[in-house]
Amino acid sequence: MTQNYDTIQIDVRNLWKVFGNNPRLVFQDKYASASRAEIQEELGQVVALRDVSFKVQKGQTFVIMGLSGSGKSTLVRCLIRLIESTQGEVLFDGENVLTFSSDKLIEFRRQKIAMVFQHYGLLPHRRVLDNVAYGLEIRGVDKDERHQQALEAIETVGLKGWEYYLPSEMSGGMQQRIGLARALAANSEVLLMDEPFSGLDPLIRREMQDELISLQASIQKTIVFITHDLNEALKIGDRIAIMRDGEIVQEGSPEEIVTLPADDYVTSFVQDVSRSKVIQARAIMQEPDAVVNDWQGPRAALHAMRSGDTDVLFVLGRDNVLKGVLTEDQAGKLARQKVESLRGLELDQVMTADPDSYIEDLIPMAAQTEHPIAVVNEEGRLLGEVHRGALLTGMSDEATEA
Numbered sequence: 001m002t003q004n005y006d007t008i009q010i011d012v013r014n015l016w017k018v019f020g021n022n023p024r025l026v027f028q029d030k031y032a033s034a035s036r037a038e039i040q041e042e043l044g045q046v047v048a049l050r051d052v053s054f055k056v057q058k059g060q061t062f063v064i065m066g067l068s069g070s071g072k073s074t075l076v077r078c079l080i081r082l083i084e085s086t087q088g089e090v091l092f093d094g095e096n097v098l099t100f101s102s103d104k105l106i107e108f109r110r111q112k113i114a115m116v117f118q119h120y121g122l123l124p125h126r127r128v129l130d131n132v133a134y135g136l137e138i139r140g141v142d143k144d145e146r147h148q149q150a151l152e153a154i155e156t157v158g159l160k161g162w163e164y165y166l167p168s169e170m171s172g173g174m175q176q177r178i179g180l181a182r183a184l185a186a187n188s189e190v191l192l193m194d195e196p197f198s199g200l201d202p203l204i205r206r207e208m209q210d211e212l213i214s215l216q217a218s219i220q221k222t223i224v225f226i227t228h229d230l231n232e233a234l235k236i237g238d239r240i241a242i243m244r245d246g247e248i249v250q251e252g253s254p255e256e257i258v259t260l261p262a263d264d265y266v267t268s269f270v271q272d273v274s275r276s277k278v279i280q281a282r283a284i285m286q287e288p289d290a291v292v293n294d295w296q297g298p299r300a301a302l303h304a305m306r307s308g309d310t311d312v313l314f315v316l317g318r319d320n321v322l323k324g325v326l327t328e329d330q331a332g333k334l335a336r337q338k339v340e341s342l343r344g345l346e347l348d349q350v351m352t353a354d355p356d357s358y359i360e361d362l363i364p365m366a367a368q369t370e371h372p373i374a375v376v377n378e379e380g381r382l383l384g385e386v387h388r389g390a391l392l393t394g395m396s397d398e399a400t401e402a
């Protein structure tokens with residue numbers, strides 16, 4: 001199958017890393033289904049990565065999540081050959097990094113990759129400005145230019161005014177911002193972030209996660225983010241790969257991971273996660289039971305309600321823009337008064353949400369209305385409706401019936 005590298009930035013294929021004096025022993029047929037522990041016991045080799053494959057799209061935040069020892073750090077290091085893998089391919093923009101000469105590898109790392117670590121990796125005797133400019137300095141960018149770019153990055157991460165301080169004069173959260181600014185200043189396409197927020201206090205950590213999300217909305221880098229914290233993964237990841245004993249046991253969107261865990265292991269991880277924080281309106285909305293256009297009269301409305309088996313109706317204007325709701329009582333009254341058109345009528349207002357809203361955000365809305373919540377796009381066009389029941393179960397009525 002041909003791959004489209006206009007959109008795929010990283011393509012990891014069947015990657016293995018075996019630590020030990022004779023890694024090839026592991027590839028004998030008889031160990032094909034042996035566990036990592038068995039292999040270690042019998043062969044004395046540690047399988048840190050076992051046949052790992054995944055793709056990361058450009059501009060995506062791809063999270064690799066797993067407990068200590070699952071192989072996350074080994075994996076990110078293998079991506080840029082800080083560790084040499086045993087077998088497999090790592091393609092960046094379609095080129096296999098594992099075949100690069102050492103010169104090409106150095107060039108590739110400098111141009112394309114920026115890293116952010118848990119232990120910030122800052123130079124203690126350099127001021128913030130020079131720490132942030134460091135990546136550009138080793139690329140040979142002249143001083144004015146690199147300071148200019150560094151200042152912009154410092155501002156982006158909210159450290160304006162701290163340019164001439166030393167890292168040791170700043171808090172953990174601020175030092176992590178310096179690390180992030182350094183990665184941004186380098187203006188590389190890919191950010192590799194290895195547990196960047198793990199050393200921070202919970203409050204600061206949440207703040208940094210929020211900032212990363214809003215930053216990413218504007219910078220749109222390709223981010224590979226390592227964490228052992230499922231909530232962090234669910235919060236920031238577009239896609240999440242869950243690792244166990246060197247293997248990816250599931251890869252999917254946050255919603256898929258929570259609602260369709262692939263096995264008992266993932267299930268045990270996600271059981272404490274609140275579904276309301278990861279399930280979005282788009283997943284639980286359903287086709288509106290009934291809609292009518294505002295120039296159609298009340299009789300058409302009543303007919304639509306009966307055929308949709310509902311006692312409320314969304315009224316749409318031109319281009320399906322939502323105008324409001326009409327109840328059966330109202331429509332009946334209008335029909336008796338022989339009103340010909342719904343145009344210009346005072347309709348009941350309806351709660352609207354965009355398709356990305358989480359159940360968590362929809363519940364307070366549902367408390368304020370008896371009507372279904374309308375899911376609309378940016379132009380106000382009706383995309384679907386969410387019923388109260390769907391908020392409780394996290395499934396649309398249609399899905400429940402199916």
Ligand SMILES: Nc1ncnc2c1ncn2[C@@H]1O[C@H](COP(=O)(O)OP(=O)(O)OP(=O)(O)O)[C@@H](O)[C@H]1O
Binds near residue numbers: 019068072
């Ligand atoms: N240099 C090495 N030599 C031998 N075994 C190693 C080496 N580096 C890592 N390992 C082993 O490989 C496995 C994966 O380790 P890795 O550090 O990638 O896991 P991790 O998920 O990043 O864990 P942590 O969150 O604790 O860093 C572990 O069993 C580890 O002991």
